[in-house]
Each structure stands twice: as C-alpha cells, then as structure tokens.
Amino acid sequence: MTGFGLFASGISALRAQADAFAGISQDISNLTTQGYKATDTQFAELVHSGAGSIFDQFSGTKSGTRNLIDHQGAIQSTSRKLDVAIVGTGFLVTNTQQDLAGETQLTRSGSLDGRVVSTGGTDQVFLADQNGNFVLGWPSNGLGGFTTGTTVSSLQPIRIDSGAAGSAAAATTTATLAANLPAGVATGTNFDLSVGVFDNLGNTHTVLFDFTKNAAIDTWDVVATTADGTVTAGSPASMTFDAVGNIVSPTNLAVGITWTNPATAAASAVAVDFSRMTQFAGSFTPNIVASNGNTAGTLVEVEFNAAGEVVGTFSNGLIQSIAKLPVALVRSENQLTPEEGTKFLPNPNTGDIRLVEADQSDFAFFVPQSVEESTVDLAGEFSDMVVAQRAYSSAAQTIKVVDEMAQVATRLKA
Numbered sequence: 001m002t003g004f005g006l007f008a009s010g011i012s013a014l015r016a017q018a019d020a021f022a023g024i025s026q027d028i029s030n031l032t033t034q035g036y037k038a039t040d041t042q043f044a045e046l047v048h049s050g051a052g053s054i055f056d057q058f059s060g061t062k063s064g065t066r067n068l069i070d071h072q073g074a075i076q077s078t079s080r081k082l083d084v085a086i087v088g089t090g091f092l093v094t095n096t097q098q099d100l101a102g103e104t105q106l107t108r109s110g111s112l113d114g115r116v117v118s119t120g121g122t123d124q125v126f127l128a129d130q131n132g133n134f135v136l137g138w139p140s141n142g143l144g145g146f147t148t149g150t151t152v153s154s155l156q157p158i159r160i161d162s163g164a165a166g167s168a169a170a171a172t173t174t175a176t177l178a179a180n181l182p183a184g185v186a187t188g189t190n191f192d193l194s195v196g197v198f199d200n201l202g203n204t205h206t207v208l209f210d211f212t213k214n215a216a217i218d219t220w221d222v223v224a225t226t227a228d229g230t231v232t233a234g235s236p237a238s239m240t241f242d243a244v245g246n247i248v249s250p251t252n253l254a255v256g257i258t259w260t261n262p263a264t265a266a267a268s269a270v271a272v273d274f275s276r277m278t279q280f281a282g283s284f285t286p287n288i289v290a291s292n293g294n295t296a297g298t299l300v301e302v303e304f305n306a307a308g309e310v311v312g313t314f315s316n317g318l319i320q321s322i323a324k325l326p327v328a329l330v331r332s333e334n335q336l337t338p339e340e341g342t343k344f345l346p347n348p349n350t351g352d353i354r355l356v357e358a359d360q361s362d363f364a365f366f367v368p369q370s371v372e373e374s375t376v377d378l379a380g381e382f383s384d385m386v387v388a389q390r391a392y393s394s395a396a397q398t399i400k401v402v403d404e405m406a407q408v409a410t411r412l413k414a
Helices: 002-029 378-413
Strands: 039-049 056-067 075-077 084-088 092-095 104-107 113-119 122-128 134-139 174-180 190-198 204-213 219-226 229-233 237-241 247-249 252-259 268-273 285-291 297-304 309-314 319-324 327-329 343-345 354-356 364-368 370-372
Touching: 002 039, 002 056, 002 378, 075 084, 174 190, 174 204, 190 285, 204 252, 219 229, 219 252, 297 364
Parallel strands: 084 370, 174 268
Antiparallel strands: 039 056, 075 370, 084 364, 092 104, 092 134, 104 343, 113 122, 122 134, 134 319, 174 285, 190 204, 204 219, 219 237, 229 252, 237 247, 252 268, 297 309, 309 319, 327 354
C-alpha cells in the first residue's frame, strides 16, 4: 500500500493546475467588467521529512491565488455624468443597506446609478454602484464645505433626487451698470437702463434707472424706480464725469427698496456699481447690466468633479456641491477579501478603513465621466492557460506511469 503514496504528487499537481484554470477562467470572464482586478495563481512545493529520515521528501504541489488589487486599470472616458474613476490608491465606500446596518464594502467600479427607495410612500433616489450597494459620502455642511471624518461612521448615503437638496432664494445685494452716455446731447435728453433683481423670497423685479442730461456741464440726473415698490434710498442722484469722459461720482450707489408686491418681502439694499460708466462722443451704448441673487431652486441633476464632489445643478441655474466622495485606504490592498463582482471586504490583515480627501492628499484623484477598465490582460491569460494545460498534462502522465507501475507490480506478485 506504501506505493500508492506515489500518486500523491500527481494528484496534488492536478488540483493545483485546476485552481489555475479556475483563476484564468474567472479573469477572462471579467475581461470587460469595469473595476475588476485580475488574479494570479502561484505554486509552492510541499516538502516534508519522514520520521528518522535525514532526507526531505517531495509531497506534491500547493496552489495559492494572489489578488492583484493594487494594479491600476486603464481609464476609459464615457461622457456619462454618474461615472467616476479613481486614479491611484484607494476605493469607493459602499454599504448594502441604506441605514448602514449592512456590510461595508469597497469597490473601484465607478459606473454608478440611482437606486430608488420608497420611504413612507415617497420615492427617494440614492447613488448606488453596479451591485446595487449604496455609495457613501460626506454630506455638505451648507456653508460651501463638507462634514468630513476619517472613519466610515462619518459617511452617509448620497441622495440625488429633486428633494435631496434645495437652493434657497437669495436677495440681490449687488448690481453692475455700465453704459456710455453720449457727450454733447441737449439738456433734458434721457436714456434708460433696467436691471432685474430678486427679493428675499426669490421674486423677480425690475428696477429702472433713468439718466437725464442736466444743464450743468458733464452732469446727469439719475432716478431709480420700480413698479413693485418704492425706492427709499439712493435716488435721485447726480452723476458727474471729468473732461475726458470718465466717471467722477458716484462710482457706487446704495439703493434701498421697500417692496409692495409682495408686501411680505423684506426691504432690499442693493449696492450698484457705476465705476465703468462713461461719457464719450457717439451713441448711448449699454455695456454691462448684471446683478446677483436668485430664486429658490430644486436639484435637477448631479455630476462629479476631480475632487470627488457630487456637484448639483439646480432649477434656478445655480451649481453647488451636495456631497463629497472619500478615498478609502487600507493597510494592504492585495489582502482584501474579494467578493463576487468587484467588491472587496476589509479584514484583520488589512486593518481598518481610513478616509482621506482626494484634493487634500496625494493618494488618488477622481476622473469624472470615466470608468476604470478591467486589469485583465487577455494575451497573458492565454499564455498562462497554455502553461497550465501542459503542466496538467504532465501531472496526468505521471499518474498514468505510476498506475502502470502498480499494475506491473501486482502482476509480478501474483
């Protein structure tokens, strides 16, 4: 029966090469899977020393799969606003449950989409990866920044439907008017410029500025009016120019307005910039009519920028960030536990997940409207398959030889 131990080396070799085939098959099947990381099957000799023996004995071959998670895949532009790729070290953080009670998983697959969740009869849409997991990020703090942290507990699902964030109405506080008032026109000649403004409720109004040539040299009378209220400050005013047509005063005018339509709107104070007004020969030429402020807006769509910010475009035309993706780091990427698809789990060998901001560190940066392609090299996989096939055939041949030897020995014994 001792002779049957000769089969061990060949059998272990067949098992090892079968594992290699499985790894190659998995890699090839994920050739086009975005964010997929190729594997590599390695082999080790099994050697032991028998009791009382001074020689080591070969006992076969053992296979092991090495995950090449730290390999960077090529970046492919998609022009899709919910796609984002990572260049460098790190991962996106996801969770299988909206309330974060599920499994925290890492991924490099940035082909994201919206996942609809019904909450109390109201549908909400959250950013999700291709496996349906909720993508986590830092929320906006409402002041132009984000409430960040270094641990996963600082993250939350990123909501992207129209009710996820709003752009509050903002009253107009500044306006710029620039035009050329013709030099040499008759006294009493007048020209008008109108500028749109917002009250604190987001209602739009028009303020009309009337410029009338005064009898005094290089002087114009300025009167501001609005059909929706009363101008209480800054009007009338006198505008003067120097001998070459440059404005002398006022370069800035504080205009106060009390609104009557609607009367619930708070009074407005608008600082009007006249510093680029001129009085040259020629015609009346408006150059700049602009003001700040906005009406209230709802979220229309989102996209990413290179800092990983989820940038929202609102119905009032404003653009502002509503969340920020972190870059998740672990101690040893290649020791992460692979899950199906493109998901990875931390374990004691990788340590805890540490979060950093892409634009505040050198670990990685985001590429908007792009995805990271699979790291599988098809030519390399076919080459490995040929090697594995030959090794498998050789192992099978050794078993055949041992089997023939056993048959001969059995016949001789008989």
